[in-house]
Amino acid sequence: MDDSIAPAHAPRSTDIDPKAEKRAEQQIAILFGLSGLGSLLLIYSYVFVTKDVFIFIPVMGNQNAQQLGIGIGMAMSLFFLGMAAIHWAKTLMSDVEVVNHRHEFRSSDEDRDAFVKTVKTGAAAAGLGRRKLIKRSLGAAIGLFALPPVLLLRDLGPLPKKQLETTNWKAGTRLLTDPGNRPILASDLEVGAVVQVLPAVEHEDERPLSDIAKDPVLLIRLREQDFALTPEKLAMTHDGIIAFSKICSHMGCAVALYEQQTKHLLCPCHQSTFDVPRGAKVIFGPAARPLPQLDITVDAEGYLIARAAFSEPVGPSFWERNSQ
């Protein structure tokens, strides 16, 4: 290919026609003017429009006039400033292309040799290759040096202990409505009803979020004949009421969607679907385990209580989880 071929250049109307040039100049001035108008609109909206004014704009509905004015003003002042500069560059500044030459990036052989020599001389002067003792102790020191920064991060959080394995449900814990923190009679639930409950604890109004991340339980009442459960699991229900952890066994989202017709529980995060009559068996989606079932019964006053704690950890899996 020939380097001397000049790129084709066709003159623009502004290059040859003084009228077109004048016109372009005016257009650029108008664009700058519009930008200025935008700034003024922004200032006006900020200072003089109060927050409670709403204006109706077709398609968009009711809009807060102050936010809209500031936004449109800002958009105008920026956009037209940019357009003016670009229009200026495209119509009035030179559009003749220029040629630069490239050079290979590889250094010359002399430079490369000199570089190798410098490094070798430096290394020899330090004598790291010869001085085995220094080399080894340096290695050990650097190795140890890497530990403190990691160790210093240790106090970022407490050790997990058994926090992931346990909840606040114990034998005899009352089921309280969430919200409301009221105890529930078995007869409060109609067939087909779903209620979210939390365990009775000492300070019910000040539950830490980390408790709410593992304690929620869903109560669902079915007809007794709807259940298809093993005898042990059936014994964990009470009068047609079955209780599952609301925390998804996949990634811990709240399994909040209950379909009354199909008796399916659906997690809105990744669509794992659990079949309630069959003990929240996974029938679709990525979850690998059924929702843990809570063993429930009633106390002397007829209020629903847990007969035992969860027999397995609730929520997503983790390395230490013993599923045996």
Add this chain to the structure above:
Amino acid sequence: MTPVEKTIGNVANFVDERLGAAGWVKKSLNKVFPDHWSFMLGEVCMYSFVILLLSGTFLTFWFDPSQRDVIYNGVYEPLKGLKMSAAYASTLDISFEVRGGLLMRQIHHWAANIFMAAIVAHLLRVFFTGAFRKPREFNWILGILLLTLGLVEGLFGYSLPDDLLSGTGLRITSAIIQALPVVGTYISFFLFGGAFPGTGFIPRIFTLHILIIPGIFLAVITIHVMLVWYQKHTQFPGVGRTEKNVVGHPILPVYMAKAGGFFFVVFGVIAFLSAVASINPIWLYGPYTPGQISAGSQPDWYMGWLDGLVRMAPPLETHAFGHTISWNILIPALIVPGILFTGMALYPFIESWITGDKREHHLLDRPRNVPNRTALGVMSITFVMVCLINGGNDILATNFHLSINQIMWFSRIGVFVLPPLAFVITKRLCLSLQRADRDLLLHGSETGRLLRLPHGEFVEVHEPISTEKAFLLQSHEQPIALEISEVDSRGVRRPGALKNKVQRRLSKAHAVSVPKVSEQELKEIEHH
């Protein structure tokens, strides 16, 4: 000399006498930038990053990055009296009580989405035109790093307001961390400052989001742009453009005016979007509590494909020796993306290994002329699109009255079937386009004028194409398959038989092309 010129002269003299700057400034101002619309995509990335810095700084003046409980007592009636984190309450205040605050929040969020979209578009441009080839492999890797950082930065950013939607995102994040074998539980407890949601995560990701990651961004973007500057921009082939030159507009004044103007245009468009189009209306979601969730929980678009992968994963877990490994989380959330991003970062070296091409390249490829690479790119896009569709399966199911299970099964099968299909179709399309180029060069372009010959036959008149176009159509190189024999010159079997076989097969597939019009053929046409 006018007084203005005199003042400028004095300032320039003052600086130059101390820094000797005139030399390199002169050289830099003569720098040439080739022009093509697709070169603006990288600029959009850089400009939206600047917009993110500006709008983000504004937001930090009012945002309170704390998970401390407060009772909301602001102007937004529906949430009055509710217990929430200070982070959420201060985000409500920015939205409702700071003038222009909601606008800034929306500018920040729109700019983040546009930033990520521009990164992806820029990456595709670089990939399909082969701009990543030697000597630009470093810059390609830096680009992949920026993309990855962008994903993390975006996730942290939309998690900060601590609303119900973003809290759900963090719940999923914590489950992914927790799924790591051996160390997962500990890392999760340390990051969150206790059992999820802990009390430490919001202030910690705030530091990362506004200081550490933007700092890394700033450094990497600077190197990225300086390398473009130093190595000079690539250019599309054309008359007068060679591997040894760069043809374009000088930085002063044309390029500077256009690029500077373009920054304001990008900012203006984002400001307009933010003025009229609501994004992330956190006041509708309510404060985060792990016991609740809103239907249709969706991450931002650039995380959507990952969520889609997680959704389509099969329910696999291993329970053994008292431990649990969640393949249903590890594979879609960590292993597959890990392989994809590593493969993407290494691609320049893989391609150069396949083609055996170790030369510098400054002229860009037309995608059709490298069918294998183009097909691989479309295959990857198809993969991500299937995942993205599945990431929105609940929204699609609701809006188009489809069954969520059917969409999921479509994705589960499609994610394996559609990408290879896309590869085959794209490769064939590329070869067809090459054939069309060849036809155009040999027979000229169709004019639409029909001619009836004396003996009654109808023919269409073809016109020869312009010399510029003809040059473009035949300027590319045709790949040649590597010849790797199984034995060396002495007839001894070479080591690495399998490696050689793979390289030979790949190289052959890469070299498939329609023969270019030869000099001989061109001469023959001229004689007609």
